[in-house]
Amino acid sequence: MNQDTKSSRRRFLQHSLMGTAGLGIGIASTSEVRARPVANAHEPEISEQFDVLVVGGGTAGAIAAIQAGRAGASVLIVERGAQLGGTTTTGGVAFPGLFDAWGKQIIAGIGWELVKESVELDDGNFPDFSRVPQRHWHNQVYTNQFLYAILAEEKCEQAGVRIAYHEFPQAVTETDDGWQVDCVGFGTKRRVHCRQIIDCTGGAEVVGLIGFERMREDETQPGSYLYMLGQAHEPGRNQIHRLYVHGADSTNSRTVTQANLTGRKSILEQVRSRGGRLMHLQPETGFRESYRIVGETIITVNDYRSGRKFEDAVANAFYPVDLHTRDGVRPEPLPRGHVPTIPLRALIPKGSRNLMVAGRSLSSDRLANSGLRVQAPCMAMGQAAAATAVLAVRANTTPLEVPLGDIHDLLREHGAIIPGEE
């Protein structure tokens, strides 16, 4: 029996039941698909080879994987969770920004393509970038997080990227031509041989595993647990309730667990004390801050606020200095006309080869990081890191030795905006 026939029969039964009852009771429809078979699914240990391994499928990682795949590399992306998108999807901060500054779009490329398609497919709205935002977040793009996650997967698939959910690296060893990375998921031990690693974990976890220097604050900024109490959640349309989770720390599974338990417990207390239905709850806290690498250069807050144009700039960024504390946050807008840039060297751990980071763990001081950590710059970093990694694979070299002009050319080819060319 084919799927259409099954579906028709089900619809007929549903309509008949509703007609008989005459009560207008909605019955959830069920459709069916079949998962593709997984080769050697019963083998607990597998070994594979890729040009580029992207660790972390979040805001930067998904974009990095798509870029690397589109540029012709063989790519594996491993993600500890169950979907791509990270903060935008799992964290629920589905209003990425900022793609514009001072009336112009400054970040585009694959990240913008994904956001744009998510909004268009959802029949949503875009902010008018020519309009002066009363507050910086007015130009964030309200996005349907569910569509975003699925579209990211589709784009990965179209780019030939292999996705490995529920896995994470446990050991990383340098080899003659790159890396050997042992990843573990439930029922899976995967040994990956790759030429380049892009660490998009948000906490430079791979960099830490290898042993390169990282930095972090004694007390990180609070995370935000997003939920909706008492009113319907309309994805891609409006704001959502937020709970500050102080002490939220994404360092490891234990700290993440603790943050999630704390957040959910508090939300349960709110349901009991305030009443109203819990209409939406993200699966995880949105984390703001964790480890950052010590890179070949460190972006300082002065570099950031002054809009310093680094000689090896590969991406733009734009957001106020936005450090959250126990008392909330008072964003400090950037001086008029300033657009910070992200240098390639801030994505490369100091003294490393064949290793890059993208996302909020880039090499930066805390205040600069408070503006660089947001989604649009992280997407731009992911794309820039991937372009560099692919060029390094092609030239059999390390990212620091890839000619900047080649990186810019490849990024332009894939729709990115090069600093100074806005």
Add this chain to the structure above:
Amino acid sequence: MAPSSRVKNNGTKAPTGTPRRRWVSLLTALTFGVLSVTGVLAFILPFSITIIGLHALMGFVFIGLIGLHLVNNHKLLTGYLRGPTLWATAAITVVLTALFWWQPGPVKTVLGWSGNLGPAMERFVMAADEMVFDYSPSPDYKLKLTVVTGPSYHVDPPPQVAIWLENQDGYHIKTLLEPGTGAAGHTPYWAFKLAGWERAKRAADEAEPEPIEIDAVSSPTPNASFDPADYILPEATGDSLPYHLLLEINQPGDGQPSLVHAVQIDNRLPRTFQLLELRGYPKRVDDEDDPEDPEEWALYFIDETFDSALDLIDSALLTIERGQ
């Protein structure tokens, strides 16, 4: 009729009139005394909410007492309404009202002696090469905005200027300088903000107070106060929130929209000198054909269609001197 008095058996004089008349007359006289003193103090001294509050509230009491006074003496007062005296006093009242309303030079001079009204009255001076606005609500807070004019600036007709304060959420909190009478159309962004503030204030007054929740996504704690004093002269500097001073300027007849310049003021990080930055130009964004759609204006980034309007102002310097 001469006031009468009676002599009591013990030789002391008994009070004249009925007890009600005595109460009303004495209260009227005494409240008038308070009004007189606080009125003079309000004129002489810098603005004080204590003095002005006392003066205003006592004024309401006085109005009530005057009503009772009229009731007590209506027969006598009705007699005053006959004869030429009525017309003469009415004419004098009209002339004085007109004089104080229009405030010709000599009247302005007298008002200028006031410690309270003087700074407010003389706060805006427009000359060929600059415009200066002074605002000093307290000896501890002196605000001065000096606008150096550019080559497109004309004094005939002069540009229309509005200056106001907004909180972080973009709500108007106080107008410092209104454009000339009937000129609000030249400064539509200010007019829109003022109207929004009046609506929001009404709504806030009518609504039940809600607890302020900190914003855990990206914006600061919402700023709910509509009282300018909370921003300009906060009781505790550490609790104050940044606010913005905006200047909208339009040169009539230049065929270009007004321009809005702005600067953020943060009492936690007090700065004496700050330059205003050109923020944008206002454009109506509601559906003008839809009567149900409320009028809404937004600022847009300057584009290549602007020319002379960009030369209206050379610079706008905000100076704030704060007391210790």
